[in-house]
Amino acid sequence: MSTAYGDGTRAVHAGLPEPVPGEPFLPGPVFAAPYHLDPVAGPAAAPDGYGRSDNPTRRRLEDAIGSLEGGSCLTFASGQAAITGLLLAVLRPGDTVLLPADGYYAVRAFARSTLDRLGVSVRLAPTAGPYPPFDGVRLVLLETPANPGLDVCDLAALAEAAHAAGALVAVDNTTATPLGQRPLDLGADVVLASGTKALTGHSDLLLGYAATRDAALLEALRTWRNQTGGIPGPFEAWLAHRSLATLDLRLARQSANAAAVAAALAQHPEVTRLRWPGLPSDPAYPLAQRQMRRIPGVVSFELRSAEHVARFLAASRLVAAATSFGGLHTTADRRAQWGDDVSEGFLRLSCGCEDAADLVADIGGALDKVSGTG
Numbered sequence: 001m002s003t004a005y006g007d008g009t010r011a012v013h014a015g016l017p018e019p020v021p022g023e024p025f026l027p028g029p030v031f032a033a034p035y036h037l038d039p040v041a042g043p044a045a046a047p048d049g050y051g052r053s054d055n056p057t058r059r060r061l062e063d064a065i066g067s068l069e070g071g072s073c074l075t076f077a078s079g080q081a082a083i084t085g086l087l088l089a090v091l092r093p094g095d096t097v098l099l100p101a102d103g104y105y106a107v108r109a110f111a112r113s114t115l116d117r118l119g120v121s122v123r124l125a126p127t128a129g130p131y132p133p134f135d136g137v138r139l140v141l142l143e144t145p146a147n148p149g150l151d152v153c154d155l156a157a158l159a160e161a162a163h164a165a166g167a168l169v170a171v172d173n174t175t176a177t178p179l180g181q182r183p184l185d186l187g188a189d190v191v192l193a194s195g196t197k198a199l200t201g202h203s204d205l206l207l208g209y210a211a212t213r214d215a216a217l218l219e220a221l222r223t224w225r226n227q228t229g230g231i232p233g234p235f236e237a238w239l240a241h242r243s244l245a246t247l248d249l250r251l252a253r254q255s256a257n258a259a260a261v262a263a264a265l266a267q268h269p270e271v272t273r274l275r276w277p278g279l280p281s282d283p284a285y286p287l288a289q290r291q292m293r294r295i296p297g298v299v300s301f302e303l304r305s306a307e308h309v310a311r312f313l314a315a316s317r318l319v320a321a322a323t324s325f326g327g328l329h330t331t332a333d334r335r336a337q338w339g340d341d342v343s344e345g346f347l348r349l350s351c352g353c354e355d356a357a358d359l360v361a362d363i364g365g366a367l368d369k370v371s372g373t374g
C-alpha cells in the first residue's frame with residue numbers, strides 16, 4: 001500500500017488481497033494444522049504445508065502490519081513472545097543488552113530470570129535518559145512512550161549513537177502503534193510490539209509482532225519462531241486484521257479523549273501528578289511533537305494512595321478497572337499492584353472511544369467523590 005495515502009486509507013486497505021468477484025474483502029480465517037501436500041513434489045508444490053510455519057491468514061495480517069511499520073513483519077502469539085524471541089534469537093553468552101528501566105515490567109522480569117542465567121549481562125537505563133555509553137552493548141531495546149510512565153526518548157539520536165558503537169536497536173512501539181510513530185524510519189533495526197493493545201483495540205485477543213528491513217534479522221526471527229512455536233492462531237490473526245481497519249478512527253478518538261481528560265485532570269486538586277506527552281506542560285511534549293505522528297490515548301496520573309484509587313474506581317461508571325490498554329472501553333490500572341516501580345496511587349488510564357464530554361464528567365465526578373466534596 002502506497003505511503004502517499006493517508007492513515008485512514010492505509011489502515012482500511014492494509015494487507016487486503018486484490019478484489020475477486022464473489023470473494024469477501026477480507027477472506028475468512030484458514031484453519032489448518034497440516035495442509036494437503038502434493039503426493040510427488042511434497043512441500044515444494046504449494047506455499048502452505050504445516051500450520052506452525054505457514055498460514056495464509058497470518059501472512060495477510062503480516063503484510064498489513066508490515067505496510068504500516070514500513071518493514072517485513074512476523075507475528076507472534078503475544079507481545080512477550082515477540083520481545084523474548086528477539087532477545088533470545090540475537091543475544092549470546094557474554095553479550096550485553098540495554099533495557100528500559102521504566103518500560104514493560106515483564107521484559108525486566110524475563111531478563112532477571114532467563115538472560116542472567118544464559119550469561120547475558122543486562123543493563124538498565126531510564127527512557128528519558130541519561131543513557132550510558134553504548135560501547136560493548138550488542139542490543140539496545142527502547143520503549144517510547146514508555147509503559148506506564150509515558151516518558152519519551154529520541155529514537156533517531158539514540159539509534160545513531162548505538163549504531164556508531166556497533167549495537168542493534170530495537171524499539172517497542174506498543175503504546176504509539178505504527179500510526180503514531182515509525183521507528184524504522186527513525187533508524188531502528190527492528191520494531192517490536194504487543195498487538196494486544198491499541199493496534200487491535202477490542203480487548204479480545206493477544207498478539208505480538210516484529211518488523212524489520214534487515215533480511216538476516218528477519219530470517220533469524222522466522223527460524224526462532226518456527227523452532228519455538230510461538231505463533232498466533234488463525235482466528236486471532238483474522239480478528240486482528242479486521243480490527244486494524246479502524247485503527248485510524250480509534251486512535252483519533254482516543255487521542256482526542258485523552259486531551260480532554262488530561263486537561264480536566266490537570267485542574268483537579270486530587271491529582272498529585274500527571275503525565276501525557278500531548279500536554280504542552282509535559283516534559284516529553286517537545287520531543288513527542290517532533291518524533292510522533294500522533295499522541296496515544298493513555299494518560300498516567302497519581303492519587304494520594306491505593307485507597308484513593310479504589311474510591312475513584314468505585315465511583316466511576318465509565319472507567320473499568322482492568323489492565324492492558326488501547327481498547328474501545330476506557331479502563332484504568334493501578335500499576336503498583338502488578339509490581340511496577342511506581343507509587344501506590346499511580347494509575348494508567350486508557351481512554352476509549354466514548355464521548356469526551358461523558359468521560360470528563362464521569363472522571364471529574366468520581367474524583368470529587370474521592371475527596372468527599374461531591
Ligand SMILES: *Cc1c(COP(=O)(O)O)cnc(C)c1O
Binds near residue numbers: 078080081143194206
Ligand atoms: C503489553 C505490553 C507488552 C507485552 O505484550 P503481551 O501481548 O501482553 O504479551 C510489551 N510491551 C509493552 C509496552 C506492553 O504494553
